[in-house]
Amino acid sequence: MEGVYLHLKPIRGREDSMKQPGSPLSRLVRDARRYTAVAAVLGAAVSHPVPLRADTTPLTILDPNLQVTVELGTGLSQPIGIVFLGLNDYLVLEKASGQIKRVINRVIQPTPVLDLAVNSNSERGLLSMVLHPSFPDVPFAFVRWTESNTGADSGVVGEVPLIGNRVDRYIWDGSKSTLTFDRNLIMLRSRQTDNVGLPGHPGTTNANEQGNHNGGVLRFGPDGKLFLFMGDQGRRGWMQNLPNGPFLTAPFQDDTFGGPMPDNAHLSGVILRLNTDGTAPADNPFFAAGAAMGGEVGENIKKIYSYGHRNGFGMAFDPYSVGSLWETENADDAYSELNRVIPGMNGGWVQLAGPLSRISDWKFIETTQFGSALQQVRYPPTRAAYTSALALSRMFMLSGATYVDPDLSWRYEIGPAGTTFVKGAALGEEYD
Known part of the structure; x- marks a missing residue:
């Protein structure tokens, strides 16, 4: 699919489990004049067919005052993100090619500003980019991507390092339209080897490797810190609310690479909050807990802002309520979520999805419909609480x-x- 399309609509929708009428979310849903969601449909985001699920609804503009316009009709392949440099001057990220292209006055410039060797299998690839809050005075750009271990673009599920989901910092040169590598901030799990048997636990392996649940969203908060959503990568350990991992008998580990503690191969299902050099801010909610623990696991815990997340592609700060972080979270089969994330939040996954009051319904759906699985054979939904x-x-x-x-x-x-x-009246005074 080629082209860049903008789909604009007020935030409305089913209010299956809204909180009290005076809550921030109820105001957000009711007051479409103030809060407007913007969804950028930028081509196919995944490289494999996705089976239809219940409640599938075609995209619809709910506000007659908004309309779709085509910005670019050709010249892009699997565009997944836009970063604005100025008026009519922006960068477009291509998921599978690993290229970042500059567009000026609707003209794609002939040479990409960056070309990375990505693995784009499933939900991997070039996933996100943000500019430093003081850009261009501080010319840093931060890029989230999944590297290929072949030195070239690949869509093969196994052609990726174990730890190959990267956040790198680049330096922008506007006169040359180039991004130059500066430093790596963090490396995260990218390969799911759950098709490899774990000694002592026969019959708990998946049929094939998978390349999903990488998360990937980067955002700068109003505090100037870098926030990163990392999907669960199919892990089943501390960050997925399994203190002993997925098994009831020893060895109590997640996979053949260890766990359930969040070492470098098992730091997943989290939102991280980082300084712009990749270190952990001292006011992070679990900084003290990580410092007391020490070692690789402790250093990782110091970086965590929230955990107990499955996977998601949306994260944004509310400009009218400074510091409020909102995150969308994909379900397995039941209870997709919109969360207002607070420091130190535990989102509950894999013990449940959706609100606690609906846990029996969540378990009913997961154990009776759509294949009755939670991605991993080693922790089926029948193990979930009642x-x-x-x-x-x-x-x-x-x-x-x-x-x-x-x-x-x-x-x-x-x-x-x-x-x-x-925020503002760019879409019309009625939306400010």
């Missing part, structure tokens, strides 16, 4: 962690994607 009290008691709670229900959820997976807020 009651909210039991689910809470099973969660892995770091010191300072708080479980938080989603502010909005859908009973069936709807595949929520990118999300943002609009």
Whole structure:
């Protein structure tokens, strides 16, 4: 699919599990004049066919005052993101080619500003980019991508390092239209080897490798810190609320590379908050807990802002409520979520998805419909708790962690994607 399309609509939708009428979300849903969601449909985001799920709804503009316009009709392949440098001057990220292209006055410039050797299998690839808050005075650009281990672009599931989901910092030169590598900030898990048997646990392997659940969204917060959403990568350990991993008997580890502790190969299902050099801010919610723990695991815990997340593609800060971070989260089959993320939040996955009050319905759907699986054979949905009290008691709670229900959820997976807020009257005075 080629072209860049903008689809604009007010935030509305099913309010299956909204909180109290005066909550921030209820105001957000009701007041479409102030809060407007912008979804950028930028071509196919995944390279494999996705089966239809219940509640599949065609994209529709709900506000007659907004319309779709075609910005570019040709010249792009799997565009996945736009970063604006100025008026009529922006960069477009291509997921599978690993290229970042500059567009000036609707003309794609002849030479890409960056070309990375990506692995684009499933949800991998060139995934996100943000500019430093003081750009261009501080000319840093931060890029989130999945590297290929072949030195060239690849769509083969196994052609990726174990730890190959990267966040790198580049230096922008506007006169030359180039991004020059400066430093790596963090390396995260990218290869899921759950088709390899773990000694002591026969019959718990997946049939094939998978390349999904990489998350990938980067955002700068109003505090100047870099926020990163990392999907769960199919891991089943501390960050997925399994203190002993997925097994009931020893060895108590996640996979053939270790776990369940969040070492470098198992730091997943998290939102990280980083300084612009990749270090952990001292005011992070679990900084003290990580410092007390020490070692590789402790250093990783110091970087965590929230955990207990499955996978998601949308994350944005509310400009009218400084510091409020909103995140969309994809379900397996039941209870996609919209979350207002607070420091130290535990989102509850894999003990449940959706609100605690719906846990029995979530388990019913996951155990009776759509294949009855939670991606991993080693932790099937039949193992999930039957009651909210039991689910809470099973969660892995770091010191300072708080479980938080989603502010909005859908009973069936709807595949929520990118999300943002609009501030100002660019779309019309009625939206300011």
